Amino acid sequence: xxxxxxxxxxxxxxxxxxxxxxxxxxxxxxxxxxxxxxxxxxxxxxxxxxxxxxxxxxxxxxxxxxxxxxxxxxxxxxxxxxxxxxxxxxxxxxxxxxxxxxxxxxxxxxxxxxxxxxxxxxxxxxxxxxxxxxxxxxxxxxxxxxxxxxxxxxxxxxxxxxxxx
Amino acid sequence: xxxxxxxxxxxxxxxxxxxxxxxxxxxxxxxxxxxxxxxxxxxxxxxxxxxxxxxxxxxxxxxxxxxxxxxxxxxxxxxxxxxxxxxxxxxxxxxxxxxxxxxxxxxxxxxxxxxxxxxxxxxxxxxxxxxxxxxxxxxxxxxxxxxxxxxxxxxxxxxxxxxxx
DNA sequence: CTTGAAAAATCGTTGAT
DNA sequence: ATCAACGATTTTTCAAG
Numbered sequence: 001x002x003x004x005x006x007x008x009x010x011x012x013x014x015x016x017x018x019x020x021x022x023x024x025x026x027x028x029x030x031x032x033x034x035x036x037x038x039x040x041x042x043x044x045x046x047x048x049x050x051x052x053x054x055x056x057x058x059x060x061x062x063x064x065x066x067x068x069x070x071x072x073x074x075x076x077x078x079x080x081x082x083x084x085x086x087x088x089x090x091x092x093x094x095x096x097x098x099x100x101x102x103x104x105x106x107x108x109x110x111x112x113x114x115x116x117x118x119x120x121x122x123x124x125x126x127x128x129x130x131x132x133x134x135x136x137x138x139x140x141x142x143x144x145x146x147x148x149x150x151x152x153x154x155x156x157x158x159x160x161x162x163x164x165x
Numbered sequence: 166x167x168x169x170x171x172x173x174x175x176x177x178x179x180x181x182x183x184x185x186x187x188x189x190x191x192x193x194x195x196x197x198x199x200x201x202x203x204x205x206x207x208x209x210x211x212x213x214x215x216x217x218x219x220x221x222x223x224x225x226x227x228x229x230x231x232x233x234x235x236x237x238x239x240x241x242x243x244x245x246x247x248x249x250x251x252x253x254x255x256x257x258x259x260x261x262x263x264x265x266x267x268x269x270x271x272x273x274x275x276x277x278x279x280x281x282x283x284x285x286x287x288x289x290x291x292x293x294x295x296x297x298x299x300x301x302x303x304x305x306x307x308x309x310x311x312x313x314x315x316x317x318x319x320x321x322x323x324x325x326x327x328x329x330x
Numbered sequence: 331c332t333t334g335a336a337a338a339a340t341c342g343t344t345g346a347t
Numbered sequence: 348a349t350c351a352a353c354g355a356t357t358t359t360t361c362a363a364g
Contacts, residue, residue, distance in 0.1 A: 004231045015223065022187050022221040025339060036350050041341070052229045056187040057314075058180065059219040066169045072269065072276065089313065098315035104237065105308040111237065143270040148254065149222075150263035150278075190358060201332055206360070 005050050010035060014043055015052070022056035059149075062099075067115035070099075070147070071122055074108040075130060076138035084135040091133075097125055108140075170215050175200060179208055180217070187221035224314075227264075232280035235264075235312070236287055240275040240295060241303035249300040256298075262290055273305075 007015075013033045017024055026044070030037040047053045062070060077088055085103075092101050092112055100113040116122045122141070130136050172180075178198045182189055191209075195202040212218045227235060242253055250268075257266050257277055265278040281287045287306070295301050 004233075005229050007230070015225065019223045019225075020220075022223045026341090027339070037339095038341085038351080039349060042349085050229065051226055054224040054226050055185075056221050056223055058184045058187045058221055060180065060184070061216055061219050063168060064170050064215070064217045065172070068168065072267065093313055093315050095315070100315055101313040102237065103310040103312070105310065106305075108307070140271075142273070145268040145270065147268070148258055148266040150258050150260070150265055191360090192358065202358085203333085203360075204331055207331090 005052055007052070010039075011043055011047060011052075014040060015047070018044075018053075018056075062115040066117055067097075069118050069122060070113070070115045070144040072142045072144060073110075073112040073114060073126065073130065074138075074140040074142070075110040075112060075136055076107065077109045077135050078137035079135075080109060088133065088135055091129070095125070095129060097121075170217055172217070175204075176208055176212060176217075179205060180212070183209075183218075183221075227280040231282050232262075234283050234287060235278070235280045235309040237307045237309060238275075238277040238279060238291065238295065239273040239303075239305040239307070240277060240301055241272065242274045242300050243302035244300075245274060253298065253300055256294070260290070260294060262286075 010033060014029060017029055017032050024032075026037045026040045029040045029044075033040065044053070062068070077085055088110075089101065089103070092098055092110075095114075097114045097116050098112060099115055102111040103109070104111055114122070114125060116125060126139060126141060130139050175198060179194060182194055182197050189197075191202040191205045194205045194209075198205065209218070227233070242250055253275075254266065254268070257263055257275075260279075262279045262281050263277060264280055267276040268274070269276055279287070279290060281290060291304060291306060295304050
């Protein structure tokens with residue numbers, strides 16, 4: 001189980017295309033990358049097996065699902081012991097409002113990304129699901145004006161190896 | 166362009182399945198949801214056109230791509246004017262290390278989720294790409310121990326309408 | 331929403347560069 | 348290791364009930 005994997009320009013190109021649309025057919029993928037469809041299939045299968053590709057997720061519009069308000073909650077869990085942390089994480093993960101949960105260094109311990117219908121539901125969430133818990137020592141709420149999904153997690157090009165080394 | 170859309174239990178079920186694997190075939194989808202494949206296609210097409218489904222993204226393993234360290238950067242941009250904010254956002258978005266960018270309420274202004282190879286690269290990123298910028302007034306770095314992708318952004322069940330209303 | 335059938339894509343195989 | 352072509356199987360898509 002190697003920590004990191006060698007990816008050649010073809011792999012990177014494939015990943016970059018699939019990150020825009022994970023349902024691209026191997027035929028289209030081949031056309032865009034410039035190799036044969038069977039090669040694409042080979043590469044993708046390998047990337048999948050090597051663990052580089054973990055899966056493919058739907059991107060949904062929270063507003064269209066009646067969750068027009070998003071917020072970030074900084075949560076201090078004290079005492080910061082495993083027997084308190086583990087149930088906290090589990091509970092947060094199963095909240096339908098939770099989008100993402102981070103365990104962090106620093107005094108804040110956790111950051112929770114949530115999506116709710118409006119301020120009222122946010123208040124309810126904070127009071128009933130967070131500060132009501134004994135291990136939640138402190139909580140800070142920040143609203144999200146806007147969010148951007150960034151780069152493809154990949155070097156912009158093949159590595160700019162035109163004449164490199 | 167209605168803000169929110171009515172979703173019946175079938176739609177919700179479909180979304181829930183596709184969020185686990187956006188490449189589920191319509192055949193499997195139909196089997197899991199309990200309707201005909203063609204109906205699934207219908208529903209998904211409609212969900213796509215109505216904007217509920219924005220797309221499908223690959224989930225990649227940052228560690229496998231040589232980005233074993235993730236961090237959250239709180240950034241204060243001052244003065245917080247549009248002519249400084251817009252270029253800042255654009256620059257951050259095109260950094261290959263950036264995963265996600267939030268514009269927030271509160272004194273922090275921005276939160277940047279980054280993935281880097283290690284502490285050295287993180288330091289370089291912070292110094293060269295953030296604090297080197299004149300509009301970056303303050304920056305705080307928090308390392309990410311662990312992250313969880315949470316719920317499907319959907320109510321756990323069809324709404325628990327068994328006997329409702 | 332369903333059935334049923336046509337069109338398209340997947341995925342394994344082959345042999346060759 | 349890649350390609351190209353073939354073909355069986357599966358999936359997607361459309362038409363009609």
